[in-house]
Amino acid sequence: MQNTPCFLLQNIKRWVVLFPIRVKGVGVVGSVTVGGLTGELDHAYAVEGVRLFLRER
Known part of the structure; x- marks a missing residue:
């Protein structure tokens, strides 16, 4: 991977938030998974x- 203005290696987050969906x-x-912001966001x-x-349900 290269550092470019659109893709800076130091901006890559190393975590995601995952919520299990239980019935x-x-x-x-299943699960709901998000990533890319801070952990809190x-x-x-x-x-x-x-x-x-x-x-909505």
Whole structure:
């Protein structure tokens, strides 16, 4: 990989936030995964996405 203005190696994050999706009586059936921001922002983004999804149901 090369350092270019659009792709700087020092900007790559080495973590992601993952939320398991559990169904009562079944177990884990999937996950919500986000990455690329800070850990705190990734977490907030994932939580808000799940909240919006559940609100529409």
